[in-house]
Amino acid sequence: MNNNLDPRDPRRYRSNYAPYGEPEIKRTYTPEEAGHDKHRKPVTRASYNARRRKRKKPNVGVIVIISLFVLVAAACIWLLLSGNNNPENIPDNDKHVPLGSEKTEDELLEEIICPDTDDPNDNKEELLPYFTVTLTEDDIHMGDLILVNSYHEYLFPEEMEKNIVKISDHNNGYYGTSAYNTAVYLSGEALNAFNKMTEDNFNDTGFKWLQVNSAYRSLEHQQQLYSDYLRDYGQDYVDKYVATPGYSEHHTGLGIDLNVNRNGSISYVESDAECGWFREKCQEYGFVLRYPDDKIHITGIDFESWHYRYVGVPHAQIMEDLNLCLEEYVDYLKTYTFDGECLSYSAETGIYQTTAEEFYKAESGIMIYYVPADAENGETEVSIPKDCEYTVSGNNVDGYIITCEK
Ligand SMILES: [Zn+2]
Numbered sequence: 199m200n201n202n203l204d205p206r207d208p209r210r211y212r213s214n215y216a217p218y219g220e221p222e223i224k225r226t227y228t229p230e231e232a233g234h235d236k237h238r239k240p241v242t243r244a245s246y247n248a249r250r251r252k253r254k255k256p257n258v259g260v261i262v263i264i265s266l267f268v269l270v271a272a273a274c275i276w277l278l279l280s281g282n283n284n285p286e287n288i289p290d291n292d293k294h295v296p297l298g299s300e301k302t303e304d305e306l307l308e309e310i311i312c313p314d315t316d317d318p319n320d321n322k323e324e325l326l327p328y329f330t331v332t333l334t335e336d337d338i339h340m341g342d343l344i345l346v347n348s349y350h351e352y353l354f355p356e357e358m359e360k361n362i363v364k365i366s367d368h369n370n371g372y373y374g375t376s377a378y379n380t381a382v383y384l385s386g387e388a389l390n391a392f393n394k395m396t397e398d399n400f401n402d403t404g405f406k407w408l409q410v411n412s413a414y415r416s417l418e419h420q421q422q423l424y425s426d427y428l429r430d431y432g433q434d435y436v437d438k439y440v441a442t443p444g445y446s447e448h449h450t451g452l453g454i455d456l457n458v459n460r461n462g463s464i465s466y467v468e469s470d471a472e473c474g475w476f477r478e479k480c481q482e483y484g485f486v487l488r489y490p491d492d493k494i495h496i497t498g499i500d501f502e503s504w505h506y507r508y509v510g511v512p513h514a515q516i517m518e519d520l521n522l523c524l525e526e527y528v529d530y531l532k533t534y535t536f537d538g539e540c541l542s543y544s545a546e547t548g549i550y551q552t553t554a555e556e557f558y559k560a561e562s563g564i565m566i567y568y569v570p571a572d573a574e575n576g577e578t579e580v581s582i583p584k585d586c587e588y589t590v591s592g593n594n595v596d597g598y599i600i601t602c603e604k
Pocket of ligand 1: 448453454455504505
């Protein structure tokens with residue numbers, strides 16, 4: 199037993215240090231206590247997979263309607279053309295050409311089939327300062343800002359699973375991995391940011407003792423971990439401390455468990471004197487402490503000084519500046535919309551509000567807004583300013599967060 203640890207830390211009750219990786223320390227809260235809407239029907243892995251299967255089936259009704267429409271349109275065009283070319287038909291220009299028009303019937307017909315592209319009304323889309331993209335229900339469950347907790351299951355989208363990479367293949371030499379868990383995987387984007395951060399940390403301070411204990415966990419891995427703890431520590435323990443498979447943030451490849459290992463001497467990121475640079479700067483690289491001490495009543499997870507989460511920039515910095523955990527931030531972003539006020543951030547001025555109009559005119563800047571998913575249609579049209587770089591992340595609840603930068 200390690201009595202130097204916080205009484206709430208499960209490692210206090212274990213003789214070996216993190217044999218299976220750090221467990222999540224769970225607490226059970228009612229949805230109201232945790233600020234969640236229990237009336238909303240949760241998306242489960244089963245319903246998600248059923249929906250994916252359903253989407254792959256062709257819709258026979260739609261195909262029949264489209265085929266009929268094409269046949270009718272083709273018949274109309276054929277009638278028009280054949281009527282004009284039939285030598286037995288006497289041309290009657292007065293009947294078909296409007297009074298005062300110099301155009302022949304052929305010219306008018308060509309205009310109908312190939313409209314004049316110089317007409318400004320035909321280029322309306324090109325003149326708009328934004329364009330639209332269509333997002334699907336699947337997009338709700340992907341991206342750096344997805345919220346995974348006891349109320350919002352991770353659905354293992356293929357796109358996110360494809361992005362998982364092995365840390366040891368890309369380790370820059372400025373951090374280590376646990377001897378217990380050498381095959382550690384992380385989302386490629388999160389690993390790039392982590393590599394940049396650890397390299398800058400080393401260049402600024404000479405510190406290179408961070409150790410990654412656990413990051414991505416597949417469903418099978420979490421199930422194995424759950425059964426190992428169940429076997430060794432019993433049901434009460436796993437109910438309290440180990441995340442139910444499917445509900446661990448580690449599935450996303452965006453969560454990372456860290457501590458300090460100086461040639462075998464282990465300490466916490468939270469209390470290690472040389473970790474000050476990391477604790478202060480990690481937000482600039484897109485990482486946040488996911489389960490802080492003052493948010494236990496919202497996250498439903500006890501303080502975990504080792505668990506960091508990649509949410510990207512500038513989101514991590516905004517969360518830090520406003521002292522919001524991810525549950526709160528996802529809700530907070532819902533007040534910012536494309537047609538209303540949008541959220542912005544700059545290193546010089548910090549957080550401020552902007553509008554799409556202001557963003558179009560600005561030479562550079564950031565614009566963040568939320569778009570609720572169209573649950574009725576299953577597809578959502580999203581407006582995005584032209585001439586900027588943008589990312590789309592689902593929130594794993596009910597919509598999308600768009601981040602634009604130029
Ligand atoms: Zn963790």
